[in-house]
Amino acid sequence: MRYNPVTPQIVEQLMSIVGEANVVLEPEKMEVYGRDETSEAMWQHMPEVVVKPENARQISEIIKLANREIIPVTPRGAGTGLAAGAVPMLGGILLSLERMNKILEVDRENLFMVTEPGVTTGEVQRTARAEGFLYAGDPCSAESSFIGGNVATNAGGNKAVKYGVTGRHIYGLEVVLPNGEIVTLGGKCVKDVTGYDLVHLIVGSEGTLGVVTKVYLKLMPLLPFVADLLVPFDSVEKAIKIVPTIMTHGGIIPTCLEFMDSMSIKAAELYLNQKLPYSDAAAYVIVEIDGNTERQVEEDYETIGKLCLENGGLEVFVADNPSAQDRIWKARKCYAEALRMIxxxxxxxxxxxxxxxxxxxxxxxxxxxxxxxxxxxxxxxxxxxxxxxxxxxxxxxxxxxxxxxxxxxxxxxxxxxxxxxxxxxxxxxxxxxxxxxxxxLHPAQIDMIKSIKKALDPNLILNPDKLVDVL
Ligand SMILES: Cc1cc2nc3c(=O)[nH]c(=O)nc-3n(C[C@H](O)[C@H](O)[C@H](O)COP(=O)(O)OP(=O)(O)OC[C@H]3O[C@@H](n4cnc5c(N)ncnc54)[C@H](O)[C@@H]3O)c2cc1C
Missing domain, CATH: 3.30.70.2740 (Alpha-Beta Plaits)
Known part of the structure; x- marks a missing residue:
């Protein structure tokens, strides 16, 4: 596919859509939009222009313009991705969702939150919590990633063991399609089989099938009692083997079940500049349990702790208050930054x-x-x-x-x-x-992906050069 360059006339049209202040052309200001958290230089590429729309209508106009002129458009959330999905590999227009950062509604009657895509995951979690609810999507990047980026990548994370990945919590989306049409798919109904499941076609489509402009998230009751266990092991084999054992023999579904090997523990210790317990252990296993009563949570962690000790765990540290829990999770969540020091x-x-x-x-x-x-x-x-x-x-x-x-x-x-x-x-x-x-992947599966892409985006303008080579 041959794409056209962004000319000064096109820049003028973009300025008339989003306002001059929301169009970036200076290379030093665009530099940050030319990469994500993938650290290699081969996955970096500068856009020709960055635009920062504030609503779906503006995005629709930008996409219609890009279609007329055959210019690539790359949607971008917070740029925390680890697959160069938000990197404009073919130049063109970088569409930053950063200004669409409002939580629109917390619906207490139906247990839903409706947000714009540029709200950080952490803010979604905190807003839900302040209202007595849980938003269970929880990538380790929650403090920086956007909810729209989580939807577009179907982000996983720590609580997926019990509550599932992002897609499980998404019941509706407003999307700007590659032809510029604005459509609402799904909404607040907890079941809906009216036609194909288009909501979950968009979830995980990495900005190649549409731009997510509004998200309908399901909330859950917040279970009041939480405990985290940190269990060091003297062998990697014993530590990793405890994982299927906990999942099948404990009769309990943990909220989180994480593993860290010795290099990662040492890196975390170096990065945090603080001594971690048993930091010369071969591995850590971290388990989180939540529940409605303190007694139930205690019983559950005692069962899991016992299983760990019977299968090679050296000691079981129980963190049942937020500051002790925070210390454990800091060690687990700093993985990417800690390795960068090495x-x-x-x-x-x-x-x-x-x-x-x-x-x-x-x-x-x-x-x-x-x-x-x-x-x-x-x-x-x-x-x-x-x-x-x-x-x-x-x-x-x-x-x-x-x-x-x-x-x-x-x-x-x-x-x-x-x-x-x-x-x-x-x-x-x-x-x-x-x-x-x-x-x-099986060639037939690749063909299905290509057919969907071509049907929705015949000019291949939306996030081209990602997922599959269509031509
Ligand atoms: C330290 C660290 C920890 C991480 N931990 C996890 C983890 O636990 N689990 C996990 O799944 N990931 C994790 N990630 C990866 C990353 O945070 C997720 O992929 C996250 O969902 C990306 O969100 P973002 O807003 O940064 O999206 P971006 O990186 O900006 O974009 C990612 C993709 O989504 C598309 N996109 C973004 N917004 C939209 C939109 N509104 N409409 C359409 N397409 C859009 C982009 O085009 C791109 O293809 C981690 C990353 C880091 C750096």
Whole structure:
């Protein structure tokens, strides 16, 4: 597909749509919009212009203009993505949703919140909590990512073991389609089978099928009692094997079930500049339980703690107040920043396998790391079978790095598919995993994705060069 450049006339039209102050052309101000949290330079590219609309109508006009002129449009939330999904790889218009940052409604009768896409996930969580509700979407990036970005990537996160990923909480969306039409899909009904499930076609579509301009989120009653357990283990094998055991033998669904290996623990300690308990342990397992009564939560964590101690846990630390819980989660959530202190360039993966296969997947990753002499610290949303395996570049030159990285990723993906898994559990495909997805998905599945894209976006203007090569 040949795209046209953004000319001064087009800039003028964009200014008349969103106002001069909301069009950015200065390279130094656009620089931040040319990358996301994927650290490699190959996944960075400058837009030709950045526009900051404030409503769906403006977005509709921008998209109609882009369609007439055949210019790529890349939607962007907070830019915390890890797949170069919001990076304008072909230049064109970068559509930043940052000004659409209002919570529109908390509906206490139906347990819904309606928001614009540019509200941070953390603000959604806090607003729900202040009203006595839980919004259960909880990516580790919650303080910075936007709810619209979470919808577009179908973000996972810590509470997905019990409550499910973002898509589970989304019942309605307002979307600007690639032809500029504004449509509301779904809404506040908790069931609706009137036609195809178009809400969940948009969820996880990474800005390639429409721009999300309003989100209808389901809220849940907030369970008042929460406890977190931190369990150090003296062997990685014992620690990871406890995960399927907890999921099947405890009779309890934990809210969160996380894993950290020793490299990740050491990195967190260095980054936080504070001593962590048993920081020379081979691994940590972190478990969160919530419930309606203190007694029930105590019984549940005693059951899980006992299972851990019988299966190689060294000690069980119980955090039953917010400040102790915060200390545990800081260590888990600082993973990305902590690794950057060891190796500023890295490649973070997020493979997923059925939970019963998580010990085998981790063993395979560690074997591949050893074989290729690459450090691959791992943390995992282990209760979901989702492992973040991060290849560290360290001091390798560019050429060696790409060579070794490609080989290691190919071997990891092969193992994962042999175990019944998939190459991305939550970060998505974006530009970064497009080639890999084409190799590992069935050709008929790739054809379905291409057909949907072509049907909705025949000029291929919305976030082109992501997910699949259509032409
Ligand atoms: C430290 C750290 C921790 C993380 N932890 C998690 C985690 O636990 N779970 C998880 O799933 N991810 C995690 N991520 C990845 C990232 O935060 C998520 O993918 C998040 O959902 C992206 O939101 P964003 O607003 O930053 O979107 P962006 O990065 O701006 O965009 C991501 C994709 O969504 C599209 N998009 C954004 N907004 C819209 C919109 N309104 N309409 C249409 N398309 C849109 C973009 O085009 C792009 O394809 C983490 C990242 C970091 C840096």
């Amino acid at each position: 190796s500023p360039v890295y490649c973070m993966e997020d493979i997923v396998v059925p939970v019963s296969q998580i010990p085998r997947a981790l063993e395979a990753i560690n074997g591949i790391a050893e074989k290729h002499r690459v450090k691959i610290p791992c943390v995992a949303h282990a209760g979901d079978g989702n492992i973040h395996a991060t290849l560290l570049r360290e001091d390798r030159d560019e050429h060696t790095w790409h060579e070794v990285k490609d080989r290691v990723l190919d071997e990891i993906y092969r193992e994962v598919y042999a175990l019944g898994g998939a190459l991305s559990g939550e970060h998505g495909i974006g530009a970064k995993r497009k080639g890999a997805m084409a190799r590992f």
